Every structure is written in C-alpha cells, then in structure tokens.
Amino acid sequence: MKILLTGAAGFIGFHTAKTLCERGDEVIGLDNFSPYYDPALKEARAAELEHLPNFTMVRGDILDRSTVQKHMAGVDRVCHLAALAGVRYGFEHPQEYVDTNIKGTFHIFDEARLQGIPGVVYASSSSVYGNNKELPSSEEHRTDRQESIYGMTKKDNELMAYTYHSTYGLHLTGLRFFTVYGPWGRPDMALFIFADALLHGKSLPIFGHGKMQRDFTYVDDIVAGIIASIDKNYPYELFNLGCGRQEELMEYVRMVEVACGKEAEKEFLPMQPGDVVATSADISKAQNMLGFQPKTMIQEGVPRFVEWYRGYYEI
Ligand SMILES: NC(=O)c1ccc[n+]([C@@H]2O[C@H](COP(=O)([O-])OP(=O)(O)OC[C@H]3O[C@@H](n4cnc5c(N)ncnc54)[C@H](O)[C@@H]3O)[C@@H](O)[C@H]2O)c1
Known part of the structure; x- marks a missing residue:
C-alpha cells in the first residue's frame, strides 16, 4: 500500500514507518520537525528512514492545508500520528495544542x-x-473529563472521528496509546529523563513521590497494533493499545538502575499538573479484533532503551 504517515520523524512515527517499509509498503512521511524537543533527534530518525528506498520524507506542516492535500493524493491509507504530544507543555501553550492537534x-x-x-x-x-x-x-x-489540554485535544479528535464516520462514512480507527517507550524515545518522557540523569550522575526527579502506576508499552508492540489497524481498516473503532500490566513507577526506576548498573540518587517531588495517579489498559478489545498481543515487558524493554541511549549519545 501507499501510506501517508504524519509525524514520521517522531518517536512512534519513525518505528511505524520503518516497519511498514520493511514489509514492502510505500511510505510518505510528513513532519514539520517541530522544535518541541531536540530537532536533531528527529533529523537522526529521518536520516535512518531516508536510507529506505520506499520511504520519502516531506518536511511540511499539517496546518498547511495545501501540503496535506498534495501529499494525500492517491494514497491507500493515512496514519496520522503528528501532534504536540507532551502533557505538561500544553498547559503553557494551549493555542499551539489546539492548532496542531485539533485543526491539524x-x-x-x-x-x-x-x-x-x-x-x-x-x-x-x-x-x-x-x-x-x-x-x-x-x-x-466514560471519557468526558480530561485532566490536561493535551488530553482534551485527543478527546476532541475522537469526537471528530465519530462525526466524520457517521456523516461521511470515512473509515477511522483511533488508538489510545498507553505510555510508549523504547529506543529512539522522546526526551520529555520519564525513561529518557531517568537514563539521562543516571548516566550523567544527576539525581532522578521522581514525581508523585513515586506512588504512580503506569501501563508501560514497548514501541514495537504499539507498532504491531497500528499496523493491524491499518490492515483491518474497520469502518469506525477505538482501541486501547497498552501492555495490559499496571507497573509501579519505582519498579520502572529499578529497571533503569539495573540497566545502567548504578543506583540513583532520587529526588521525590509532588505530582505535576496533568499527571494522573494510575493508568492501566484493558486490551481485550484489541486482542480480539486486532490480534494485538504485547510481547515485551519492562524487564526486557528498558535495557533495550538504555542500550540505544548509550550508543546514540556515545556514553
Ligand atoms: N509516546 C506516547 O507515550 C504516546 C502516548 C499516547 C499518545 N501518543 C500520541 O502518539 C503520537 C505520536 O507520539 P510520539 O510519542 O511519537 O511523539 P513525537 O513528538 O515524537 O512525534 C510527533 C511528531 O509530530 C510532528 N509534528 C508536530 N506538529 C506537527 C505539524 N504541525 N505538522 C507536521 N508534523 C508535526 C513532530 O515534529 C513530531 O516529530 C502523537 O499523536 C501522540 O499524541 C503518544
């Protein structure tokens, strides 16, 4: 298939593009290399993808309608991952979030x-x-009470998807990702921050005094769920994509310590705005309808991230 993939220079977009190309699809990546986090990391991901013969990177903005129009022409599927994805940054930049995530x-x-x-x-x-x-x-x-501007924009996308399906019959599948991690991960996310701090001899900021639980999902598992959704092409669905396990934040920290071979000095801090105490995904719907089956647990996934981090930053 020919697939337009927005956010292809991003963390999940990069892995998705690579896997699609490896199985033989033609991928057009559209990304504006937003400066929300280090664009050099996005450039490095793009450089990896540009080695693939069936991948084309378009440096463009989804806010520019003519760009979207031009590059969507003739594709079999659209995989829309571009967004401003950080929860915290959204509180200071609601306009950017509404523009990119809703208007885009x-x-x-x-x-x-x-x-x-x-x-x-x-x-x-x-x-x-x-x-x-x-x-x-x-x-x-119920999903009518988001705790962040970011969450609100994502709920808005789901509402828009439902109406575009019911009104125009467009096939739309929405994927609710749960804390995705893995190699080439985002610098604003916990695993990156922990590994970076630990490997540079700094103390680890632990929010919520460490009393949080997350459903951490390895990026390859997420990519499998995305690709199954592209292939199934249900008329209208929403799926949770998580690992289906509720892990203690401190266990995640311990995994980072084991992978780095060091014990961290920890700075216990209060919850940050927008943080929720616990996330945990019921993935039975994705299991039944997408054949989704997470394979990588944190014991295996965290060391893989640390290995990538050490290699990429030459530590
Ligand atoms: N990583 C997670 O844990 C997680 C969890 C839930 C949902 N998501 C969602 O998954 C998607 C991918 O997330 P990610 O972690 O890869 O984030 P990311 O920030 O690494 O990737 C998003 C990409 O979108 C691009 N982008 C931003 N604004 C754009 C615009 N106006 N035009 C074109 N490109 C633009 C960015 O440059 C970036 O490369 C996002 O929609 C995010 O909200 C991610």
Whole structure:
C-alpha cells in the first residue's frame, strides 16, 4: 500500500514507518520537525528512514492545508500520528495544542473525506481517561473529563472521528496509546529523563513521590497494533493499545538502575499538573479484533532503551 504517515520523524512515527517499509509498503512521511524537543533527534530518525528506498520524507506542516492535500493524493491509507504530544507543555501553550492537534487533525480528516481515502488510523491517548478510578480502563468507560489540554485535544479528535464516520462514512480507527517507550524515545518522557540523569550522575526527579502506576508499552508492540489497524481498516473503532500490566513507577526506576548498573540518587517531588495517579489498559478489545498481543515487558524493554541511549549519545 501507499501510506501517508504524519509525524514520521517522531518517536512512534519513525518505528511505524520503518516497519511498514520493511514489509514492502510505500511510505510518505510528513513532519514539520517541530522544535518541541531536540530537532536533531528527529533529523537522526529521518536520516535512518531516508536510507529506505520506499520511504520519502516531506518536511511540511499539517496546518498547511495545501501540503496535506498534495501529499494525500492517491494514497491507500493515512496514519496520522503528528501532534504536540507532551502533557505538561500544553498547559503553557494551549493555542499551539489546539492548532496542531485539533485543526491539524481536522485537515487530515477533511482532506481524507474529500479525496475518498479508504482508511485513516489516528493516535489518541490514554489521557482521554483522565483520572478515572475504574481500572483497567476500557473503551466502554466514560471519557468526558480530561485532566490536561493535551488530553482534551485527543478527546476532541475522537469526537471528530465519530462525526466524520457517521456523516461521511470515512473509515477511522483511533488508538489510545498507553505510555510508549523504547529506543529512539522522546526526551520529555520519564525513561529518557531517568537514563539521562543516571548516566550523567544527576539525581532522578521522581514525581508523585513515586506512588504512580503506569501501563508501560514497548514501541514495537504499539507498532504491531497500528499496523493491524491499518490492515483491518474497520469502518469506525477505538482501541486501547497498552501492555495490559499496571507497573509501579519505582519498579520502572529499578529497571533503569539495573540497566545502567548504578543506583540513583532520587529526588521525590509532588505530582505535576496533568499527571494522573494510575493508568492501566484493558486490551481485550484489541486482542480480539486486532490480534494485538504485547510481547515485551519492562524487564526486557528498558535495557533495550538504555542500550540505544548509550550508543546514540556515545556514553
Ligand atoms: N509516546 C506516547 O507515550 C504516546 C502516548 C499516547 C499518545 N501518543 C500520541 O502518539 C503520537 C505520536 O507520539 P510520539 O510519542 O511519537 O511523539 P513525537 O513528538 O515524537 O512525534 C510527533 C511528531 O509530530 C510532528 N509534528 C508536530 N506538529 C506537527 C505539524 N504541525 N505538522 C507536521 N508534523 C508535526 C513532530 O515534529 C513530531 O516529530 C502523537 O499523536 C501522540 O499524541 C503518544
């Protein structure tokens, strides 16, 4: 298939593009190399992808409608992962989040409608569940109380998807990712911050006094779920994509310590705005309908990240 993949220079987009190309699809990556975090890391990911004969990188913005129009022409699927993805940055930059995540997504959905694209898969987030107390979170649960601007924009994408399906019949699958980690990961996420601090002899900032739980999902498992969604092309669905295990933050920290071969000095700090106490995914729907089966647990995934980090930064 020919696939337009937005956010291809991003963490999940990079891995998705690589896997799609390796199985023989033709991928057009669209990314504006947003400076939200180190663009050099995005350039390095893009350079890896540009070695692949069936990959083309377009440096462009989803806010520019004509760019979206031009590069969507003739594709079989759209995989929309571009977004401003950090929870905390959103509190100081709500306008940028509404522009990129809502207006940008509108451009994608509306252009897909106009061009009669057979199927669109887009990234939502576990953030739509807010501070729901009922865990594990299921697609059946209420999602009308987000705790962040970021989460609100992702919920908005889901609403827009439903209406684009019900009104125009566009095929749309939304994926609620749960804390994704792995090689080439994002510098604003916990694993990167922990490894960076530990390997540079700094203390680890531990938010929520370490009393948080997360469903940490290895990036290869997420990519498998994305690709299954592209292939199944259901008319309209929402799926949780998580590992399906609720891990203690301190166990995650311990895994980083083991992988780095050092014990960290820890700085216990309060919860940050937008943080939720626990996330945990009920993945039975994705298991049944996508054949989704997470394979990598943190004991294996965290060392793989640390190995990548050491190699990439030559430590
Ligand atoms: N990583 C996670 O744990 C996680 C969890 C839940 C949801 N998600 C969602 O998954 C998707 C991918 O996340 P990621 O972790 O790879 O983030 P990322 O920031 O690494 O990737 C997003 C990419 O989108 C690009 N982008 C931003 N604004 C753009 C614009 N206006 N035009 C074109 N490109 C633009 C960025 O440059 C970046 O390369 C996002 O939609 C994110 O909200 C991620």
